[in-house]
Amino acid sequence: MPGPRPDRTPWIAVLLIVLFFGLSMVRQSAEWVLEYEWWKEMRQFETLVSMILYGVVPSMVAVLLAFVVLWLTHARAMKAAGFGLSKFPGYAKLATLILLVVAYVAGSGAVDNWTAVLYFGGKQVAPGAWKDPVFGHGLSFYFFALPFYQMLLRVVLVISFLTCVVYLGTRVYWLVRESRPRLTEDGNIELPEMRLDHLKEFFHDSLFLRLALILFLLTLAASRYMERYEFLTKDHAFMVGIDYVDENIRLPLRWVSIVGVLMGAGLVMLRRWMLILGAVILPMIVESVAPQVVHSLYVRPNEISLQKPYIERHIQATRTAYGLDRRSREMEYKASLEMRIDTAKHKPLLDNIRLWDWRAFHDTVTQIQALRPYYVFQDTDVDRYKIDGELRQVMLTPREIDVRQLSGDARSRWMNPHFIYTHGYGMVLAEANRITRDGLPMLFIQNAPPEIKTPSLKLTRPELYYGESTHEPVFVRTAQAEFNYPSGAENVHSRYDGKGGFPISGLGMRLAAALAYTDWNIVLTGFLTPESRMMIRRNVRERVSELAGFLTWDTDPYLVLTPDGRMVWMIDAYTTSDAHPYAARVRLPNTGRANYMRNAVKATVDAYDGTVHLYVFDEADPIIQAYAKLFPGLLESASAMPADLREHARYPETLFRVQAEMYRTFHMRDAEAFYNKEDAWDIARYLGSNEGKPEYSSPTYVVATLPGETKPEFLLMIPFTPRNKDNLIGFMAARCDGEKLGELLFLQLSKQELVFGPLQIEARINQDQNISKDLSLWNQQGSRVLRGQMLVLPVDNTFVYIEPVYIQASEARMPQLKKVVIATGNSLIYSDTYEQAVAELATMSPQAPVPKEPAPSTYAGAPPTPAVGDPELGRKLDQVRRHLQRYRELSGQGKFVEAAKELEALEAAAKR
Numbered sequence: 001m002p003g004p005r006p007d008r009t010p011w012i013a014v015l016l017i018v019l020f021f022g023l024s025m026v027r028q029s030a031e032w033v034l035e036y037e038w039w040k041e042m043r044q045f046e047t048l049v050s051m052i053l054y055g056v057v058p059s060m061v062a063v064l065l066a067f068v069v070l071w072l073t074h075a076r077a078m079k080a081a082g083f084g085l086s087k088f089p090g091y092a093k094l095a096t097l098i099l100l101v102v103a104y105v106a107g108s109g110a111v112d113n114w115t116a117v118l119y120f121g122g123k124q125v126a127p128g129a130w131k132d133p134v135f136g137h138g139l140s141f142y143f144f145a146l147p148f149y150q151m152l153l154r155v156v157l158v159i160s161f162l163t164c165v166v167y168l169g170t171r172v173y174w175l176v177r178e179s180r181p182r183l184t185e186d187g188n189i190e191l192p193e194m195r196l197d198h199l200k201e202f203f204h205d206s207l208f209l210r211l212a213l214i215l216f217l218l219t220l221a222a223s224r225y226m227e228r229y230e231f232l233t234k235d236h237a238f239m240v241g242i243d244y245v246d247e248n249i250r251l252p253l254r255w256v257s258i259v260g261v262l263m264g265a266g267l268v269m270l271r272r273w274m275l276i277l278g279a280v281i282l283p284m285i286v287e288s289v290a291p292q293v294v295h296s297l298y299v300r301p302n303e304i305s306l307q308k309p310y311i312e313r314h315i316q317a318t319r320t321a322y323g324l325d326r327r328s329r330e331m332e333y334k335a336s337l338e339m340r341i342d343t344a345k346h347k348p349l350l351d352n353i354r355l356w357d358w359r360a361f362h363d364t365v366t367q368i369q370a371l372r373p374y375y376v377f378q379d380t381d382v383d384r385y386k387i388d389g390e391l392r393q394v395m396l397t398p399r400e401i402d403v404r405q406l407s408g409d410a411r412s413r414w415m416n417p418h419f420i421y422t423h424g425y426g427m428v429l430a431e432a433n434r435i436t437r438d439g440l441p442m443l444f445i446q447n448a449p450p451e452i453k454t455p456s457l458k459l460t461r462p463e464l465y466y467g468e469s470t471h472e473p474v475f476v477r478t479a480q481a482e483f484n485y486p487s488g489a490e491n492v493h494s495r496y497d498g499k500g501g502f503p504i505s506g507l508g509m510r511l512a513a514a515l516a517y518t519d520w521n522i523v524l525t526g527f528l529t530p531e532s533r534m535m536i537r538r539n540v541r542e543r544v545s546e547l548a549g550f551l552t553w554d555t556d557p558y559l560v561l562t563p564d565g566r567m568v569w570m571i572d573a574y575t576t577s578d579a580h581p582y583a584a585r586v587r588l589p590n591t592g593r594a595n596y597m598r599n600a601v602k603a604t605v606d607a608y609d610g611t612v613h614l615y616v617f618d619e620a621d622p623i624i625q626a627y628a629k630l631f632p633g634l635l636e637s638a639s640a641m642p643a644d645l646r647e648h649a650r651y652p653e654t655l656f657r658v659q660a661e662m663y664r665t666f667h668m669r670d671a672e673a674f675y676n677k678e679d680a681w682d683i684a685r686y687l688g689s690n691e692g693k694p695e696y697s698s699p700t701y702v703v704a705t706l707p708g709e710t711k712p713e714f715l716l717m718i719p720f721t722p723r724n725k726d727n728l729i730g731f732m733a734a735r736c737d738g739e740k741l742g743e744l745l746f747l748q749l750s751k752q753e754l755v756f757g758p759l760q761i762e763a764r765i766n767q768d769q770n771i772s773k774d775l776s777l778w779n780q781q782g783s784r785v786l787r788g789q790m791l792v793l794p795v796d797n798t799f800v801y802i803e804p805v806y807i808q809a810s811e812a813r814m815p816q817l818k819k820v821v822i823a824t825g826n827s828l829i830y831s832d833t834y835e836q837a838v839a840e841l842a843t844m845s846p847q848a849p850v851p852k853e854p855a856p857s858t859y860a861g862a863p864p865t866p867a868v869g870d871p872e873l874g875r876k877l878d879q880v881r882r883h884l885q886r887y888r889e890l891s892g893q894g895k896f897v898e899a900a901k902e903l904e905a906l907e908a909a910a911k912r
Helices: 009-041 045-080 089-110 113-121 139-178 196-205 207-233 244-268 273-321 358-369 408-412 415-420 507-517 540-547 622-630 653-666 671-676 758-767 769-778 834-843 871-892 896-911
Strands: 328-333 381-387 390-398 427-435 441-446 474-476 482-487 490-494 533-535 558-561 567-577 586-588 592-594 596-606 612-616 635-637 681-683 685-687 694-696 700-704 713-722 730-735 744-749 783-787 791-795 798-809 816-824 827-831
Touching (some): 009 507, 045 089, 045 139, 045 207, 089 139, 113 622, 139 207, 139 622, 244 273, 273 671, 358 390, 358 427, 381 700, 390 700, 408 415, 415 474, 415 482, 540 567, 540 596, 540 612, 567 622, 567 653, 586 653, 596 653, 622 635, 653 681, 653 713, 653 730, 713 791, 758 769, 758 798, 758 816, 769 816, 816 834, 827 834
Parallel strands (some): 328 744, 612 635
Antiparallel strands (some): 381 390, 482 490, 558 567, 567 596, 586 592, 681 713, 685 694, 700 713, 730 744, 783 798, 791 798, 798 816
């Protein structure tokens, strides 16, 4: 009778596991092949090697150090127990493997590779002018040295702790092992005497353990010393950094704690264990309790006087960390509510007013220029170009392909996305303030093939292989012609003639690509030729992020048309840190919390061949200096950027938003005002939706002339209002042109004079009978009114407010510019066209300004002008002024009931 069949289940499971890991390794190898080819395409293979080494070497050094120390510790513990590793080869191999695993987990977990790398990259970085007022160190110390020292201490602490654990564990194991029952040769069981006194003596007399404990305590003392610097980024309720209690109580007590730990290290050799605990623990307890007591009993009742110098440090450091005091200018702007606008003098400004809100423009262009369902306009950007010899503001959006919009059958065919629909085509470019008679954008570049309406622009290479709406991989220079653009009932095709991508014709490369993308059609297709190339990472942001992932990349690349007709993407990158002493933190998108930010790099990506260049635009930034030393072949100087691209560099909106968010609080320099938030601001609001819900204004690119300047320039602007109020109180502008790129201008308005904010102008628009009638009529069934973001522009010593009004059918999202509103002071212009509105603005004389003191004829029974030096009449006039200013504020906000009450109070005060 045959025996039972052997169970092969374990062998099958092992085989499946081996097969799974084998296939994973093969696919990983295939992905590495493509990585190698892509980095060769970028001509940055040396950068790839550096990144791999930087990401591995520091942690491997820590792992090796930990393994050597733990292995020697284990061997010494074996020797102290009276045994040698050579007598137990099986145990030696198992113990070595366990120690290697422990060393790997401990070393790799305790080490941050980039912290170590940045330390060596930043060693030669100049400390800079800024130094913290307590310890006297520059930014390079806090960005590079301090994190590295803290990491080293963490490594030593972990290794010293594990050393004690391994030594103790080994000695105990062998002590217990020798005390276990044994089977003698004659078959009897021998029970050795368990010598617990040996264990006690071991703990008491082990020199090795005492030395390890001393090392641990010395490292703890060093860690406590380094933790003093953490007070510099401590977040209090009203400020960040060292405050009165930290400097006068916590720091001295920290030194007491450090001395206590050092004394404990010295007492270890004397084996005075209770004294050791007292020396280490008691100062720590005092350090945690005493500051709270001092703060409650002494600081809180006198907080503003005691904390004032520390608040001033916080304000100055925050302004420095976000660049609010670099190349910036603050000026008082005495705006007049009523002032005539000289339209001839400000013609360059008025000729470049952006009538098209980017959202309305995007929807309209999608309707009139998409040409086919699969064409998409991912984003619309604002830029400036020299057209017919003048600087003109334009709206620009590229026409890209979204293969997901192909019909069902076409989308399912493998050839279409990979060989045929490989690229977008052309762009739409329109002047920002010109419209057709039908209320549509006046296009300078349109259709496919491109139709260009001005000799100032040229588009010779309209194909977009790299952009924002992409799919991959795509294959070019194949036996299959690529779709270029539709022409009537036919399609026009093309063949790629650039250097983008990498060769794919070889069988090995095709296998690698098939494995990496799990797509065997790449191997089986017969359309690949010896000249074929494969394109990956065609998304602009993904492309630069892979190349320089250590930077924080902006989410909004924008397209530039060069004078020779090529399309080039530009995208900004930032260096950030959360280690700037005394600086307030902000949460950045895709980055997390930071308290330091610089627009250090601007990158360009050729839309046709994918060539990438990274230009350093802030050479004073210590972080980018360190990276430039680590990757010398990756970053280029700003002076290397071609002049035709440099003309389109701009101040990035992301950084501007962060700076505006900081400035609304940190424009206050006085510590007491800052502490009480007496003059906090908000971003100005406007009516961004048809439902009448206010929205915060977005930073707006405009071509305008700054106060005190004579030439128009490309600017990024945003207005401010007082917190919980709607009148204008401040204005922020960033310059973008030439050598002025990066300069900031802050206009601070008088708190005694009312200047209307955008929401107040919106209220006046809603209250105008003619306008409200039209808005109500157009919002009937079948159409919808859209209002663009209101532009607020400083002109001479006043402000001009401009808002476009669009009408859109409910069935199709194609807004048409219907009306234009221009407001100045108490004047409101409402016209069918922008030209009509400007013409009316030119003929408009300013209304009589409201007198600061009520004229005798203004109110019945108003008192005559008081004689100089009459205190009683002066008091009454002050009361009249207050009622008058309050009446104007409430009227501007549309609060007519409250305004009427103020008017009654004003009349009563005037009669008295």
